Amino acid sequence: MDALINGLIEILKPIGITEPVFQFMLVNAILGVSIYLTLYCGLFSLANAGFMAIGAYVGVILTQSFDLPLFGALLGGMIAAGLIAIPIGIPTLRLRDIYLAIATIGFGEIVRIMILNFDDFVGSILTLVQGERVRFTLIEGARGIKGIPKLTESWHLILFLLILMFFLTRLHHSRLGRAMTAIRQDEIAAASMGINVVYVKNVVFIMSAILAGAAGVFSGHLTRIVTPQAFGFDKTVDILAFAVLGGTSTWFGPIVGGLVLTALPESLRFLKEYRGVFTGLVLLVVIVYLPGGLINTTSWSKFIRRFTNRPESPPDENSGHSTTRAN
Amino acid sequence: MDTLLQQVVNAISLGAIYSLFALGYSLVFSILGVLNLAHSAIFMSGAFFGVLAVNQLGTPLWLAFILAMVGAGLLSVTLEFVAFRPLRRRNAPRIAQLISSIGAAILIVNIGQLIFLQQFGRTEAYFPRELVSLDPIIIESLSIRIAPIRMIIVVVSLLLTILMQYLVGRTQIGQHMRAVAFNQQTAALLGINVSRIFVFAFFLAGVFGGAAGMFYGVVFLNVTPFIGEDVALIGLTAIVLGGMGSIQGAVLGGYLVAGLQVISVVLGGSSYRNAVVFLLLFAILLVRPQGLLGQSESTRA
Amino acid sequence: MLELINVSRGFGGVQALSGVSLSVPPQRIVGLIGPNGAGKTTLINNVSGLDHPNGGQILFDGQPIEKEPSHRITRLGIARTYQNIRLFGEMTVRQNLLVGQHSLGRANILEAVFFSPRYRREERQYRARAEELLERFGLASVAGMAAGNLPYGDQRRLELARALATEPKVLLLDEPTAGMNPTETKALGEHIQDLRNDGLSILVIEHDMSLIHQVCDEIYVLNFGQIIAHGTSDEIRTDPVVIEAYLGRDDDGAA
Numbered sequence: 028m029d030a031l032i033n034g035l036i037e038i039l040k041p042i043g044i045t046e047p048v049f050q051f052m053l054v055n056a057i058l059g060v061s062i063y064l065t066l067y068c069g070l071f072s073l074a075n076a077g078f079m080a081i082g083a084y085v086g087v088i089l090t091q092s093f094d095l096p097l098f099g100a101l102l103g104g105m106i107a108a109g110l111i112a113i114p115i116g117i118p119t120l121r122l123r124d125i126y127l128a129i130a131t132i133g134f135g136e137i138v139r140i141m142i143l144n145f146d147d148f149v150g151s152i153l154t155l156v157q158g159e160r161v162r163f164t165l166i167e168g169a170r171g172i173k174g175i176p177k178l179t180e181s182w183h184l185i186l187f188l189l190i191l192m193f194f195l196t197r198l199h200h201s202r203l204g205r206a207m208t209a210i211r212q213d214e215i216a217a218a219s220m221g222i223n224v225v226y227v228k229n230v231v232f233i234m235s236a237i238l239a240g241a242a243g244v245f246s247g248h249l250t251r252i253v254t255p256q257a258f259g260f261d262k263t264v265d266i267l268a269f270a271v272l273g274g275t276s277t278w279f280g281p282i283v284g285g286l287v288l289t290a291l292p293e294s295l296r297f298l299k300e301y302r303g304v305f306t307g308l309v310l311l312v313v314i315v316y317l318p319g320g321l322i323n324t325t326s327w328s329k330f331i332r333r334f335t336n337r338p339e340s341p342p343d344e345n346s347g348h349s350t351t352r353a354n
Numbered sequence: 355m356d357t358l359l360q361q362v363v364n365a366i367s368l369g370a371i372y373s374l375f376a377l378g379y380s381l382v383f384s385i386l387g388v389l390n391l392a393h394s395a396i397f398m399s400g401a402f403f404g405v406l407a408v409n410q411l412g413t414p415l416w417l418a419f420i421l422a423m424v425g426a427g428l429l430s431v432t433l434e435f436v437a438f439r440p441l442r443r444r445n446a447p448r449i450a451q452l453i454s455s456i457g458a459a460i461l462i463v464n465i466g467q468l469i470f471l472q473q474f475g476r477t478e479a480y481f482p483r484e485l486v487s488l489d490p491i492i493i494e495s496l497s498i499r500i501a502p503i504r505m506i507i508v509v510v511s512l513l514l515t516i517l518m519q520y521l522v523g524r525t526q527i528g529q530h531m532r533a534v535a536f537n538q539q540t541a542a543l544l545g546i547n548v549s550r551i552f553v554f555a556f557f558l559a560g561v562f563g564g565a566a567g568m569f570y571g572v573v574f575l576n577v578t579p580f581i582g583e584d585v586a587l588i589g590l591t592a593i594v595l596g597g598m599g600s601i602q603g604a605v606l607g608g609y610l611v612a613g614l615q616v617i618s619v620v621l622g623g624s625s626y627r628n629a630v631v632f633l634l635l636f637a638i639l640l641v642r643p644q645g646l647l648g649q650s651e652s653t654r655a
Numbered sequence: 656m657l658e659l660i661n662v663s664r665g666f667g668g669v670q671a672l673s674g675v676s677l678s679v680p681p682q683r684i685v686g687l688i689g690p691n692g693a694g695k696t697t698l699i700n701n702v703s704g705l706d707h708p709n710g711g712q713i714l715f716d717g718q719p720i721e722k723e724p725s726h727r728i729t730r731l732g733i734a735r736t737y738q739n740i741r742l743f744g745e746m747t748v749r750q751n752l753l754v755g756q757h758s759l760g761r762a763n764i765l766e767a768v769f770f771s772p773r774y775r776r777e778e779r780q781y782r783a784r785a786e787e788l789l790e791r792f793g794l795a796s797v798a799g800m801a802a803g804n805l806p807y808g809d810q811r812r813l814e815l816a817r818a819l820a821t822e823p824k825v826l827l828l829d830e831p832t833a834g835m836n837p838t839e840t841k842a843l844g845e846h847i848q849d850l851r852n853d854g855l856s857i858l859v860i861e862h863d864m865s866l867i868h869q870v871c872d873e874i875y876v877l878n879f880g881q882i883i884a885h886g887t888s889d890e891i892r893t894d895p896v897v898i899e900a901y902l903g904r905d906d907d908g909a910a
């Protein structure tokens with residue numbers, strides 16, 4: 028395995044992809060899938076960075092303060108994110124698109140503010156309880172937790188992603204996967220098929236949170252420092268860009284999106300300086316002119332036609348078929 | 355430590371800014387039924403155009419204010435053409451429009467950052483202190499100080515709000531706007547040029563967002579490409595609180611949020627300022643998503 | 656089988672249903688007719704759990720169901736079609752029929768991941784049943800097409816097939832032949848009769864009187880949210896109250 032990964036890195040090095048870059052590509056692929064799951068079910072949730080933060084903090088605390096191995100931290104981070112998703116999802120998933128977006132953006136901000144004030148808050152409660160001034164430090168507010176050992180290794184990420192991909196192919200061949208597609212297309216009709224729409228949405232929201240939590244644990248043990256600033260709205264936008272760039276018609280899209288969008292600024296150096304501009308352009312241009320994302324061949328051909336000014340070819344039978352969402 | 359009354363005075367001028375900002379959000383929402391998440395970037399652009407005019411062109415404050423409003427208005431119209439119209443043409447889902455507006459927001463903020471670096475050498479610029487700080491009016495008996503600029507802001511903001519009410523409620527274009535908001539197809543059948551109404555609505559929203567941004571910059575003196583982030587969620591909270599798409603609601607929401615911030619600073623300290631606002635946002639969405647003044651979806655005009 | 660007792664539903668000022676009592680006996684085809692806006696769709700919405708009555712009771716096999724949500728109603732054995740077709744347009748015809756069988760299965764996602772025997776057995780059954788329905792409704796040749804790209808008549812038949820995929824005991828059809836040509840309408844009428852002969856109870860809303868007379872065992876007439884007549888097709892045809900209701904509306908329209 029190691030030899031294989033080293034070989035891969037050697038091949039990728041000339042295009043600017045070093046091992047750390049490679050590892051972030053994989054983490055971001057996981058994040059892309061995390062937001063894809065909710066989008067796939069028609070839910071526009073922007074809570075991913077918040078759940079990633081929860082995973083990262085819980086994971087890092089587990090390895091640093093409780094001496095758990097990375098695997099234990101991974102489980103802990105995923106479970107924590109999943110558990111918190113339950114009380115968040117039950118009330119908010121009733122909301123329609125725009126309102127759900129606003130509520131989940133709000134959730135992300137609340138998580139960030141809670142992390143910022145966590146130590147002070149616990150400290151003041153302890154002070155109250157014990158009757159003397161207690162200074163509590165665990166997660167260090169805005170300064171973040173520093174000096175985290177780099178426990179995440181490439182093979183962890185590759186293995187996780189492979190398992191995830193297998194899970195996704197199975198999902199698409201299951202009742203749950205079909206129910207998700209149905210809900211995205213028509214909630215009312217889905218309910219008349221006997222699908223418990225609220226339940227499915229909550230399950231999907233929890234799965235999405237668990238994945239974001241996992242990505243948080245991995246990234247916390249890659250960056251060696253976790254701060255609340257790293258999980259702000261910007262992060263959610265990045266995650267959204269992975270899914271949008273890759274396309275959300277199949278699970279393959281967000282993985283491609285996560286990999287490509289992370290690698291691109293490293294391979295094309297000039298992009299690094301304009302990273303934000305690039306992310307913005309990706310969201311805007313892909314949504315407007317390339318609706319299916321990178322992996323959608325029909326929208327590519329339309330895109331190319333648009334810029335080569337060739338007349339629209341007459342609609343043929345095949346194009347009708349390939350726009351059909353695969354699942 | 356300021357007195358409570360002083361805090362209230364501060365809250366009113368902050369509320370004036372928030373409500374101007376929220377008005378723009380609300381106007382576009384009521385007409386398109388879609389949320390323009392790039393409105394906070396428009397806010398930033400207003401402050402940016404203002405500080406640029408004052409510092410690089412040496413204009414007086416009032417002229418900078420007008421330039422800021424027009425600049426932000428035009429940028430907002432550009433958004434309509436680039437980020438919204440193509441999607442509407444294609445009948446894309448609402449989620450697509452939200453995403454493209456997020457993309458536009460990121461794009462504007464980052465381009466802003468590049469221009470800041472190029473113009474000022476760093477991502478920060480200042481309104482010259484002497485430009486805005488005349489002696490504060492001090493009312494000894496109540497022990498409050500009011501900066502004249504804050505009073506100007508409150509007055510101008512009220513005037514603009516009244517202007518908006520008049521435009522939407524009393525003019526022909528306002529009538530057309532309401533018709534489009536109610537039903538685009540019907541409005542088109544009545545011979546209303548729907549595209550032009552959209553352009554006008556975006557311009558108006560941009561003007562209000564830009565004015566709010568400029569005021570914000572003038573009150574706090576410094577302007578960064580990121581000031582939109584300070585108000586993005588606050589503006590959303592204001593319109594959700596007041597009822598999405600309602601003009602009076604947006605104004606009320608702006609003042610309420612500012613008041614709430616001040617109260618939570620007084621009671622809990624500044625670190626809870628936004629937490630309280632967002633918790634409120636959450637609570638409102640869950641309990642009364644149509645807001646305080648909003649009507650239920652089917653009857654929204 | 657299905658029984659409505661004094662069911663009422665108002666929307667603000669509009670009383671869409673007021674005190675409607677109606678029953679669909681086992682193995683019968685019951686027609687529901689009435690002018691536009693009479694409340695027919697509202698009635699089906701209330702039975703199917705998409706909407707809920709303000710008053711009255713809806714019994715299915717003697718059990719009250721008026722408070723149950725849509726998906727529970729389907730699981731109990733009541734399926735419906737929509738006046739404005741609601742297919743999953745981006746899915747293929749076959750996938751629409753697989754989704755229709757959602758509530759018949761028990762296998763969860765983990766069983767799918769580990770290919771449990773139950774999962775495999777269920778999937779085999781879904782596929783087989785889907786093929787059966789495709790054959791029965793003449794959709795086999797378009798099974799791989801996106802449902803949204805089908806011609807109108809095929810979409811209507813697919814919606815009926817999809818409703819049957821849920822294995823209902825009662826079927827509610829809201830204007831199933833709207834937009835169909837006479838040949839298609841006649842064929843659909845035969846399908847409906849076949850389904851009754853297979854044991855289903857059917858409530859059908861129709862404007863096409865020839866179809867109503869062709870298939871219905873009994874007919875209810877709804878006007879302004881109230882049942883104004885009930886009887887066999889011959890009784891209804893000659894009922895002065897019914898004629899009045901239809902003609903009265905026409906006069907209003909002309910005035």
Ligand SMILES: Nc1ncnc2c1ncn2[C@@H]1O[C@H](COP(=O)(O)OP(=O)(O)O)[C@@H](O)[C@H]1O
Pocket residue numbers: 666669670671689690691692693694695696697698
């Ligand atoms: N969701 C709703 N909100 C308000 N009014 C409704 C709603 N659904 C139906 N109505 C009203 O109820 C009446 C009956 O409608 P409907 O059941 O669709 O009639 P039909 O199917 O017999 O043509 C109409 O006046 C309609 O406007």
Ligand SMILES: [Mg+2]
Pocket residue numbers: 695696697738
């Ligand atoms: Mg109807």
